[in-house]
Amino acid sequence: MAYTTHEIQRIESKWQAFWQKQKTFQAEADPSKKKFYCLEMFPYPSGRIHMGHVRNYTIADVVARFKMMQGYNVLHPIGYDAFGQPAENAAIKNSTDPGKWTYRCIEQMHADFIKMGFSYDWDREIATCDEQYYKWNQWIFIQMFKKGLAYKKASPVNWCPSCETTLANEEVIENKCWRCKNEVEQKDLEQWYLKITEYSEQLLQDLGTLKNWPLRVCAMQENWIGKSYGVEMYFKEVKTGETIPIFTTRPDTIFGATYVVLAPEHPLVERLVDGTSRETDVKVFIEKTKNLSKSLRMSGDQRKEGVFTGAYAVNPVNGEEVPIWIADYVLMEYGTGAIMAVPTHDQRDFLFAREHSLPMRIVIQDPQRPDLTVEKMTEAYVGPGKLVHSQRFDGLENEGAKHKIAEWMEGQKTGTITVHWRLRDWLISRQRYWGTPIPMIYCKTCGTVPVPDQDLPVVLPKNIQITGEGGSPLAQCKDFVEARCPKCGASARRETDTMATFFDSSWYYLRYCDAHNHDKIFDEDKARYWMPVDQYIGGIEHAILHLLYSRFFTKFLRDLGLLKIDEPFDRLLTQGMVLKDGEVMSKSRGNIVDPGSVIERYGADTLRLFILFAAPPEDQLEWNDGAIDGAWKFLSRIYNAAQKRHRPVKGDFDARNFDQDDQGLYRELHAAIRKVTSDFSEDLKFNTAIAQIMILMNRLEKFDPCGDEGKQALLNRAIETVILLLAPIVPHLCEELWQTMGFSPSVMKAKWPCFDEQALLQRTALVVVQVNGKVRAKVELPADAAEEVLRSLVLANEKIAGYVSGKEIRKFIVVPNRLISIVV
RNA sequence: GCUGGAGUGGCGGAAUUGGUAUACGCGCUGGUCUCAAAAACCAGUGUCCUUACGGGCGCGUGGGUUCGACUCCCACCUCCAGCACCA
Numbered sequence: 001m002a003y004t005t006h007e008i009q010r011i012e013s014k015w016q017a018f019w020q021k022q023k024t025f026q027a028e029a030d031p032s033k034k035k036f037y038c039l040e041m042f043p044y045p046s047g048r049i050h051m052g053h054v055r056n057y058t059i060a061d062v063v064a065r066f067k068m069m070q071g072y073n074v075l076h077p078i079g080y081d082a083f084g085q086p087a088e089n090a091a092i093k094n095s096t097d098p099g100k101w102t103y104r105c106i107e108q109m110h111a112d113f114i115k116m117g118f119s120y121d122w123d124r125e126i127a128t129c130d131e132q133y134y135k136w137n138q139w140i141f142i143q144m145f146k147k148g149l150a151y152k153k154a155s156p157v158n159w160c161p162s163c164e165t166t167l168a169n170e171e172v173i174e175n176k177c178w179r180c181k182n183e184v185e186q187k188d189l190e191q192w193y194l195k196i197t198e199y200s201e202q203l204l205q206d207l208g209t210l211k212n213w214p215l216r217v218c219a220m221q222e223n224w225i226g227k228s229y230g231v232e233m234y235f236k237e238v239k240t241g242e243t244i245p246i247f248t249t250r251p252d253t254i255f256g257a258t259y260v261v262l263a264p265e266h267p268l269v270e271r272l273v274d275g276t277s278r279e280t281d282v283k284v285f286i287e288k289t290k291n292l293s294k295s296l297r298m299s300g301d302q303r304k305e306g307v308f309t310g311a312y313a314v315n316p317v318n319g320e321e322v323p324i325w326i327a328d329y330v331l332m333e334y335g336t337g338a339i340m341a342v343p344t345h346d347q348r349d350f351l352f353a354r355e356h357s358l359p360m361r362i363v364i365q366d367p368q369r370p371d372l373t374v375e376k377m378t379e380a381y382v383g384p385g386k387l388v389h390s391q392r393f394d395g396l397e398n399e400g401a402k403h404k405i406a407e408w409m410e411g412q413k414t415g416t417i418t419v420h421w422r423l424r425d426w427l428i429s430r431q432r433y434w435g436t437p438i439p440m441i442y443c444k445t446c447g448t449v450p451v452p453d454q455d456l457p458v459v460l461p462k463n464i465q466i467t468g469e470g471g472s473p474l475a476q477c478k479d480f481v482e483a484r485c486p487k488c489g490a491s492a493r494r495e496t497d498t499m500a501t502f503f504d505s506s507w508y509y510l511r512y513c514d515a516h517n518h519d520k521i522f523d524e525d526k527a528r529y530w531m532p533v534d535q536y537i538g539g540i541e542h543a544i545l546h547l548l549y550s551r552f553f554t555k556f557l558r559d560l561g562l563l564k565i566d567e568p569f570d571r572l573l574t575q576g577m578v579l580k581d582g583e584v585m586s587k588s589r590g591n592i593v594d595p596g597s598v599i600e601r602y603g604a605d606t607l608r609l610f611i612l613f614a615a616p617p618e619d620q621l622e623w624n625d626g627a628i629d630g631a632w633k634f635l636s637r638i639y640n641a642a643q644k645r646h647r648p649v650k651g652d653f654d655a656r657n658f659d660q661d662d663q664g665l666y667r668e669l670h671a672a673i674r675k676v677t678s679d680f681s682e683d684l685k686f687n688t689a690i691a692q693i694m695i696l697m698n699r700l701e702k703f704d705p706c707g708d709e710g711k712q713a714l715l716n717r718a719i720e721t722v723i724l725l726l727a728p729i730v731p732h733l734c735e736e737l738w739q740t741m742g743f744s745p746s747v748m749k750a751k752w753p754c755f756d757e758q759a760l761l762q763r764t765a766l767v768v769v770q771v772n773g774k775v776r777a778k779v780e781l782p783a784d785a786a787e788e789v790l791r792s793l794v795l796a797n798e799k800i801a802g803y804v805s806g807k808e809i810r811k812f813i814v815v816p817n818r819l820i821s822i823v824v
Numbered sequence: 825g826c827u828g829g830a831g832u833g834g835c836g837g838a839a840u841u842g843g844u845a846u847a848c849g850c851g852c853u854g855g856u857c858u859c860a861a862a863a864a865c866c867a868g869u870g871u872c873c874u875u876a877c878g879g880g881c882g883c884g885u886g887g888g889u890u891c892g893a894c895u896c897c898c899a900c901c902u903c904c905a906g907c908a909c910c911a
Binding site for chain 1: 826828829835836839890891892904905906
């Protein structure tokens with residue numbers, strides 16, 4: 001038999017059936033066993049799996065299987081992030097039901113996962129669109145509502161006109177909808193929010209505890225949360241006496257503030273200009289900025305436009321009256337929507353001041369240019385220096401002056417030391433059908449009332465006509481909208497918005513711990529046993545969205561008393577993308593390689609091996625048709641070795657009788673165990689682990705047992721080791737060969753091999769000899785010999801003598817068993 | 825602009841953390857087998873000089889530290905990713 005397509009298919013389906021039947025990967029919480037929770041980001045069920053899934057889930061599968069062989073009690077579940085817009089769009093297009101479409105996709109994906117040989121505990125498979133799942137979305141929402149963490153407010157929101165729904169800040173990428181890439185508009189709506197900002201400080205602080213997360217993910221979250229320390233200062237408008245709070249991180253420049261700028265949307269603007277000669281100009285400008293889309297306003301040359309309001313404000317530190325302007329470069333969403341402008345030390349203010357001939361004053365002296373004047377300035381000076389023109393603070397270094405001025409202003413009650421956050425509350429209302437109904441009822445007398453627990457879930461009605469037009473589909477479903485008030489029983493109206501699907505995925509890893517609990521979101525003891533997730537694997541695109549929301553939910557559920565942990569994911573790996581011809585695989589580019597056709601021809605094992613060998617998991621991976629052939633050849637060689645060269649023997653080998661050949665193979669064998677074990681457990685560098693197994697194979701194939709029983713026993717051991725080390729990567733073939741070699745299945749229950757430190761010790765070492773930094777010879781020398789011995793041996797070497805003789809040896813450096821460096 | 829990361833053969837990528845640069849694989853060249861081809865196996869494969877022995881040069885660029893630098897330090901270039909009129 002050869003490792004042909006036919007044979008591959010026989011082997012793979014045989015073992016897939018075996019695992020299914022034996023429930024090899026079923027997990028049971030058992031506090032007496034060491035647990036390992038291995039998780040991949042669950043897929044959106046869109047049909048057949050693609051190479052991105054294959055890569056993500058193969059990496060996870062190797063970790064899960066490896067930990068299992070190491071004796072851990074492994075939880076490795078899968079499910080489907082099944083609510084969401086693509087199902088709705090597909091339903092509109094094919095005039096079918098989003099539910100039917102989704103469940104069909106789930107079926108296909110499930111089948112594909114089986115074909116890949118993934119080690120899932122199928123008894124825990126979940127789909128977020130199941131009533132028994134989204135019931136708990138609603139339950140969490142109500143708990144949040146009760147704690148004041150879910151609330152409704154009217155506010156300008158991000159609106160995607162093409163998806164006809166609102167979007168969270170995190171879903172807006174460069175002012176475009178993350179899903180359909182259409183330009184996002186602003187709209188005033190009353191919507192549900194989750195108060196994630198309540199956890200800003202913790203979400204930021206605890207990033208420091210995530211030692212096993214990629215730095216860049218933590219950095220991205222830190223930027224997103226965006227904590228900045230500063231002072232809120234109170235300027236007073238001269239005529240009305242109204243207070244204008246402004247936020248600044250640079251209180252050290254307050255004496256250089258020569259004007260104030262409000263955002264065009266600032267509520268004070270109207271009051272300042274109404275009935276004045278500036279009214280028309282200001283209103284024309286406001287209209288103009290409104291009509292400019294946000295991305296246009298922020299793009300291009302960033303020229304700053306604005307108009308004078310005619311009003312003045314008093315600088316609280318020196319009583320100076322400064323003009324109040326409005327300008328497009330001040331945003332209502334950040335800070336207080338008003339700034340003090342210090343053109344000498346802020347480049348944006350500088351450009352604006354030049355454009356509109358506004359006054360400037362230097363208050364920080366550039367130590368390199370003591371003669372610098374406002375007239376000579378070509379750009380704002382943003383470096384450090386001593387304060388000038390700042391009254392009592394003159395002469396202070398500006399860094400230190402920040403605190404001094406802030407404290408002084410607080411004492412004067414002209415300012416407050418504050419912290420500003422970039423993070424906003426999470427807008428979760430969506431005007432779409434295929435999502436979790438928000439479990440709220442509006443009663444004329446009782447107001448907004450949550451649906452009582454016993455009435456959960458609020459079931460998403462089926463057989464809804466979805467046209468994609470005319471607003472929220474649920475609002476048009478009379479039976480759904482009409483309800484009774486849970487408090488007073490009067491007729492009431494149901495909330496018709498559904499939840500953003502990121503709500504669903506913010507806690508699914510907890511549900512896996514106890515997937516079929518009908519009475520509770522999950523059993524606390526089970527969650528305590530399994531959580532946190534030990535290894536989480538998924539795409540970098542979730543660096544902020546899903547990973548931030550999940551951290552928030554974990555902290556909330558902890559505060560409810562359901563969890564004891566602060567963070568859900570201990571180790572995080574973000575896998576790279578799969579490319580073809582240097583570009584991301586995508587339908588529109590037409591460069592998709594379908595995993596199904598690769599499996600059909602080469603088998604899942606070959607695909608798994610290739611995808612792990614081609615690049616380290618975090619890097620991008622370039623698809624290569626030739627290299628996949630190479631992966632298959634390698635498996636073919638293993639197949640042949642196990643089938644033809646593994647023979648039963650009576651005794652075992654004895655290391656004391658080893659000749660040089662035996663010694664070499666034995667050493668390579670243990671080098672492979674060591675390398676593979678560390679690569680699998682630490683950096684998850686599967687490419688180098690596989691390379692090491694290949695080295696062992698190369699050695700093993702050259703090894704000739706010469707009919708000797710001891711040698712044959714050693715060869716057997718080497719082949720068995722290859723099978724064990726490769727089993728997490730290439731599970732079907734290894735199960736088959738494990739059985740062929742006479743062991744009882746499953747190889748997953750076999751013990752992971754241990755390496756023998758002694759085996760790696762060598763009697764002699766090939767030592768490189770350098771003279772004046774250049775490699776001049778390679779000499780076989782006794783291992784761990786004393787310097788004196790080495791010295792005489794090396795100097796006796798003919799080649800070295802040629803370089804050294806007659807010269808004074810100034811240094812003789814020994815790196816044990818590796819290198820000798822001579823300086824003459 | 826800020827943040828994080830990367831630059832090594834024809835290609836994907838290694839390098840025990842300062843110690844033989846290019847492991848492993850792909851590709852390519854030559855050979856064995858064959859009527860022939862494929863497969864398989866064997867050998868070679870950074871670059872320049874040399875018939876050869878051998879030697880020079882080579883990890884984005886330039887400098888530095890060191891007996892020794894892909895690795896550490898300084899300055900710069902290029903590319904990728906994320907954020908961004910954030911006050």
